[in-house]
Amino acid sequence: MPAESPYPSIDIPDCGIWDLLFDRKDRNYGNEQVIFHDPYTSRKYTYGQLKQTAADFGKGLRGLWDWQRGDVLGVYSPNCVDTPSVTWGVHFAGGVVSPANPGYTVEELAFQLKDSGAKALITQTAQLPIALEAAKQVGIPNDRIILMGDQRDSRFKHFTSIRNTSGTARYRRAKVNPDKDLAFLVYSSGTTGKPKGVMLSHRNIVANILQMQSKEANITEKDSILAFLPFFHIYGLTCIMHFALYKGARCVIMPKFDIEDWCRIVQNEKITFAYVVPPVVLLLSKHPVVEKYDLSSLRMMSSGAAPLTKEIVHAVHKRTSLKVKQGYGLSETSPSTHMQQWEDWERHIGSVGQMLPNQTAKFMDAEDKEVPVGEVGELWIKGPNIFKGYLNNPEGTKNALTEDDYFKTGDVGYLDKDGNFFITDRVKELIKYKGFQVPPAELEGVLASHDKIDDVAVIGVYREDIASEVPLAYVVPKKGVQAGKQLEGEIAEWLAKKVAGHKRLRGGVKFTDEIPKSASGKILRRLLKGRYEEEMKKGVKAKL
Structure with a gap:
């Protein structure tokens, strides 16, 4: 029998992302709460500024380019304190955000822009040369390329000028169908072939924020979260950018990872929580620079994106006293499906925790037969956070989603008798x-x-x-x-x-x-x- 989540089912409202984040009635922090903070420039967005900036940008899109529901904006940028405003501004206008890796070549970016059907592209000045060439290849004109960040280029509009376009005040927020309308087109790296466009609806993201909330109640508006994981990746996009706003926690943004910067910011900004990946945990257990800094403000770290072994968890705790729990998810699951409880970080080291609410899962053998508890198989999972399919790829969608709505993750692992899930590797690896x-x-x-x-x-x-x-x-x-x-x-x-x-x-x-x-x-x-x-x-x- 498929495993059920051990947690009570939660109500998932029939609403879009904007409704959940900006129109909620249960928010326990004020408009002056700082949500996003750039420690390099000291630029900040309070909740009130964020909502206003996003709404103004969304109105500007509708007024300038007659933005329609379902239109796609490509985002080609490292982490930026403006990214949240831009993202939710697109949602205000009823559009879809397709974030791209800022390390992409011209050909890689052009593929994503063409495949996603991007109507426009936002970037930063450092990425302009590649952005311009890729846009040219797919027919996006220069007047549909806009900038964000601190640098300007007189040839291109900055997003702040679009949001200040006169005559746009009359535009109202676009209504969306939460289950059918896409919020994001994120592209999975995959192990072979071209990246696949993962179609994530508003309901997918709303569900995952609330699923996470059921296990991350320890995080409050008093916490500070360090964001170095890229916002173009679903891990940083949902778990950090969206979840920080939902919780009202201050999110301190790094454009890219550097171990000394990471340690310095944790110390100076009194960071209390950090989402990390195994290579960072490994660095914390070995790199000599770590000993120069006081990291004691960190109450917990949560690792995902790849398996984290007990040897590394023990090594970092022995050296720094830092605690690391694990979670699990994929682009196709919005992403979080499993999380360890804070108190279980040491009790079940190596486990990705128990399944979040409103999901069922099973481990399957090579003949698509379910294996018993304790035996290894491929993880299949079902829930409201499961993606809508791969864009322009019906064959890939058919191979990934079963007729009864299970997603074949491609990850290998097993379930223990206490309901803890263990992910050991990719099927293909x-x-x-x-x-x-x-x-x-x-x-x-x-x-x-x-x-x-x-x-x-x-x-x-x-x-x-x-x-x-x-x-x-x-x-x-x-x-x-x-x-x-x-x-x-x-x-x-x-x-x-x-x-x-x-x-x-x-x-x-x-x-x-x-x-x-x-x-x-x-x-x-x-x-x-x-x-x-x-x-x-x-x-x-x-x-x-």
Whole structure:
């Protein structure tokens, strides 16, 4: 039988995102509450300023470009204190926001703009060269490119001038159908092929904010949340940007991650809560700069986007006394489906927690049959936060959503007898060694605790002599540690004593300067596999 959430079902109002955030009757903080804060420029938005700016921008869109319900605005920018106003201004006008990675090339951005059908594009001056070229490729004229942030360019309108356009006061907020009208088109990175446009409705996001609220009651308007996770990614978009406003917590925004800046801002701004990803937790357990700062204001960190192992959780707590709980979700689930309770951060280390309300889930085998509690399978999940499908991709949608509305996550894990979920890896990334399944993330968590390793990624490579896939580790040695055969042997032998026989590094150890990762902190194993294959073609033999 599918597992039900252990928490009581919650009422999800039939309303859009704007209604939930700006027209709610139960808000327990005032208009002067600072919600978004840029620590580099000291620019701030209070709740009242945010609502007014967003409404004015939405009216400006309708007046300037005859913005219609369902029109798409592309956002190509690093985190910016103006992003929330722009986002909710588009929703005021009934539009859809499609945020793009500011690290995209011209071709990558052009693909998203064309696929999403973007009517206009907002960016910052630093991203203008790529934005202009991509817009040109898809036919977005220059007068449909606008700027946000602190820098100006006289050739383009700043969003503040659009919101001050005369004659727009007559425009009222567009009405939306919460279940059918899209709020966001976020693009999933995927492991192969072009990114897929994930269609998220207003109801999806509203439901997920309230689902999160049921487990994050510890966060209040007195908290300060550090936002370095990108707002173009669903993790930063919902869990930080939307949830901070719903709770009235002060959200301190970083345009990009830097470990020293992160520590300094936590100390100076007295940050109490931070959403993080495993690479950041790993840095906190190892980087020397951490010891220079007082991080004691942090009451809790919540990690997501990739599996976080107990070895890393123990290491960071031992070094800094910081607590890390886990959550789980995907772009297609808006994103949060599971969260650990604050008090469970240590009791169930390695678990992503229990399922949030209003959902059911089951683990399935390769033949689409449900597996018993405790057995490993692919997670399928159903609830009001599940996306509407992939844009312009009926085949992808059909493969992801079942006829009875379950979403096939592509993630492997299991459920324990107490209702705790464990996610071990992606289906496509599991290493198959002679019939045994080896989750790369599990080995990475163990290896990361080695005192001579700064970072690590594990991939599966094929060995002809034994006709099987085997684990290979790409290792970033700690500064000052000599890479070479001696360290290879030491690492392989050390791991062999800590894991089952089928999980040993039969593919060997390779040393690298950096582990490639996505903006959300996921290891890009496909890039490492590509590098390995190139090395093999050039005659570089794997260390067996």
